[in-house]
Amino acid sequence: MIKAAPFDFPYDGRLVAENTALVVIDLQQDFLSTTGYFARKGYDPSPLRAILPTVNRLISAARKAGVTIIHTRQGYRADMADMTPYEKWRRKRSGLDGTDILLRSGAGFQIVPEIDVAPDDIIVDKTCNSAFTYTDFELVLRAQGITHLMFSGCTTDVCVHTTLREACDRNFQCLTISDACASGDRQAHEAALHMVTVEDGVFGVLADSAAVIDGLSRLGGRRHADA
Amino acid sequence: MIKAAPFDFPYDGRLVAENTALVVIDLQQDFLSTTGYFARKGYDPSPLRAILPTVNRLISAARKAGVTIIHTRQGYRADMADMTPYEKWRRKRSGLDGTDILLRSGAGFQIVPEIDVAPDDIIVDKTCNSAFTYTDFELVLRAQGITHLMFSGCTTDVCVHTTLREACDRNFQCLTISDACASGDRQAHEAALHMVTVEDGVFGVLADSAAVIDGLSRLGGRRHADA
Amino acid sequence: MIKAAPFDFPYDGRLVAENTALVVIDLQQDFLSTTGYFARKGYDPSPLRAILPTVNRLISAARKAGVTIIHTRQGYRADMADMTPYEKWRRKRSGLDGTDILLRSGAGFQIVPEIDVAPDDIIVDKTCNSAFTYTDFELVLRAQGITHLMFSGCTTDVCVHTTLREACDRNFQCLTISDACASGDRQAHEAALHMVTVEDGVFGVLADSAAVIDGLSRLGGRRHADA
């Protein structure tokens, strides 16, 4: 069980490693580097970089507990077959025309090297803000028997929140980790965290990384059991 | 064309009545009445009631222009077959157990009588916050050839925003009408409007009702043509 | 456990009433009556009528065992908002223009009175051939914890098979009941049953109603337990 607001997670007190995933949203060069998409849009990526140690602590605690780790990566197909005329117009307007920024073939598509990605981690690539839309994310979650999701990554207000909302609508149990998410827009970040808890938890619950790590440490874990 | 921020709508200047819908989200008794779900959750429904005249003005302008009007209604099936154990737990926690609040069989499910619903309007019922998830909303939009959506209704931060995000991911062209949306949480409402425009319009554009009505008035309209 | 080909159902031997549904596809007047859609298309509905006693025996056995019963109904919205120009063209070509055949507002939309529909049964309305597409079918199945589906109804080659294929792709465990499905086209019916078992059960397994009833009778059942 993880101490959370407006109620503890999960609601029935049954936290089970096999049913739970830590979802790490879009911690890619395009968002975190000083020359990537996000920086070129005029945002300061330093709040995004600031969460990396926290996310790594969570990844480490999840691994120990036997919780599945899923990383998502945002990017258009290398052939741009999934890009609409509107998206091409926005791309041009952003000065990204002719670059490989936000393409799966670009260097910026890679997860930043600071993040601890293990061979057993699952990686889901997406074009949309939601990790569910036009991807195999839900297929993988259901195939793995995962019903409980803990969210981290960037940006809180765009891709984290869109994926979180879709996860709630599909009846996954959701927890957002407040200090493991970040945005380039401080107001939007704080409001996004606040929105999780409106209507007594309309998008699940909110906890900080210390509470999550504490809850995971009491799980035992598959890896310990194997030893 | 409608004056909007961060860019006019639609981006290519081609506003066409046949391809456009005014979406009116969840203006139901359960959210707007003083005895409904929302009031019982401790929220003041008066900001929601305050937008009704504005929404009606938009509906009137949309009708004149020949723009399709779609109302959504949120509610669980009368047989509650779509309600999970978690949702039953939340329902009990909210003191709604044994009531017909948020059920399609309840009086609160109806759209408030102040809203001008015409026989030709389309009504989509949903269980989720997103009007797209597990409904025929996308089927109807595509069957009607609708590619451009203008959003109004409640609440800005929950059902409007979740539907808006899904619409963007499915590549509909989206405009949120700032003074035709409302929430019981002022901070969340304002943040939700702000979020539309981050990353230079990541969820489309924002306009007020005056700009929308002005844009619609210049469309001509099917009804005028019929006359 | 139910004796089936090419392997018994479910594959792991664990038949559990709470996780299982009997799905009864489209046994409506539009398909079964001598004046409905199907008859007007030139098909003889008598093979469809012939399965009704078998489907009722299955419904009765499922009820006793505590297995959920889900009926689907095919029809366009009464406002026809989900009908494309192509479908209107086909409708006209079939001489259905101006009728209420295949509309949810028509008498033909109702399930035939011979079928035993109880107040606790779940009804899912659909526009498409698949019960999954643009409906709340999957939402209901997952909310109810249903993972195993047994298919009956009509027509074997169109709506039963399309729903079955989608169910398999979504990783539900599927059994098709050979003598509880029917079609107006004998060749298509038989081929549809055969297709279930190609590639050693690519769409799950095939059993007859006697085997299903026998398997259900050994389940015990919630109702007996309640008594």
Place this chain on the structure above:
Amino acid sequence: MIKAAPFDFPYDGRLVAENTALVVIDLQQDFLSTTGYFARKGYDPSPLRAILPTVNRLISAARKAGVTIIHTRQGYRADMADMTPYEKWRRKRSGLDGTDILLRSGAGFQIVPEIDVAPDDIIVDKTCNSAFTYTDFELVLRAQGITHLMFSGCTTDVCVHTTLREACDRNFQCLTISDACASGDRQAHEAALHMVTVEDGVFGVLADSAAVIDGLSRLGGRRHADA
């Protein structure tokens, strides 16, 4: 316009290269080679190999006409995160345990070298039988403005038909090319073609490759226009 049964394609006579795609389903080593998945399941892949020249003629005609070419490939993720316990059981039962057959990392996942795949062709990878389910196929089709699909590939009764059915439910205009599809099961192949036309074209229309090539040749084509 393409001569087809039960009616010509498309129904309104407006065949437009930009809105049309030739879909080539799963012509991969795992299905066509004598040591792949299909052969190991006991099927003779020679009927599948026999359509390759026909499919290449169609690809060539489609390229000349400016019609988009989309190849699909079936396979589990290399990390098998999308494989359920049931699928692992079936895999073991088929003697595929420990092999890389049907994995995206396997040599059998590749499209056979006989098929003319150009750099501009679009490739969609899938786990399910339907190319729509848990993939970006629909995202790509809509982004490209493609509304008309012509189907070829293997196997007629499983992946071609499941994708075709889903395409129809999503209101794409569909044509199945009778002599450009194949299956290891002759009865299932023929029945699958027959099923397209039941109920006066419930899954669209059927044409042979000669009729399709003839129709495409009269389109003019983007490439000719460019010359």
